[in-house]
Amino acid sequence: MARSTTDNDHGLKFYLTGFALALILTAIPFALVATNPLPKLPTLIIIGVAAVIQVLVHLRYFLHLALTSTPRENLLAIVFTAILIFLMVGGSFWIMLDLNHRMSM
């Protein structure tokens, strides 16, 4: 993103776009749980996908994260954090599910 376009991109329209997207991505999972039209597993998958997309929407439109205009060290920090989270959360699930499995034998 060029320097000159940053000002327009982070204006009122930019925030409102993010807000509208976030509202939609909130309404979908809540409506699914309220009306229950689908079986449990697809509903859970849609909740998860909507949450991941909404987190990205917040990062982009509210925290103004961008691959080109955000300083590289900030991007490195968030990538490093994502790797740590993946290792620690994934590792916890791996250990605890394995433990569950072995204890119930």
Add this chain to the structure above:
Amino acid sequence: MTADAFAVGGRNADEPAMPDVYAQRAFGFWLYLMSDAIIFSLLFATYAVMARNNAAGPTGHTLFSLPNAFGETLLLLFSSITFGFATLAMKAGERARMLSWLLITFVLGLAFVGLEIREFHGLVQAGAGPDRSGFLSAFFTLVGTHGLHVSFGLIWILIMASQVMVKGLTAPVTSRCLRLGLFWHFLDIVWVGIFSVVYLPGIL
């Protein structure tokens, strides 16, 4: 101050590193937010592991209220956009407009904390306090930690509003407000995780 100073970090990646103290502070605060993200991720992992360990006590299905969770979600989301409006007013140098948006953000955040305290109080009254089961311990720890962050954010909003009133939109005040914005928007991201991992699957 260029428009880029309002983006995370405050300068272009392809620019030579300048001894810009505000950019450094923004980066330091960004690192703090990343460490906070790790804390919350581990609390989420703990909750996910403990979610079914209800010790024959009440489950999320009977305890959680969908309208309450939806109300809390909307309050935080609206407070995020009103904080965005405050940031835009600050960019435009309009102090009075910025202060009114900050005040609206504060009221929305306060209403969120109020709903959460009411929910927690109701749970404890119903015998579903944090000592009831592993599930409830993990629930109160995760959601309570987020609520505590929002409460500190409210105090911070009051401090920044008074600084804007007393000192005006000076460079240090502006940079503090930008970091407060990062903090406030970050808390909304954590809440997206909370309603998607705790409330919706619990009610389903």
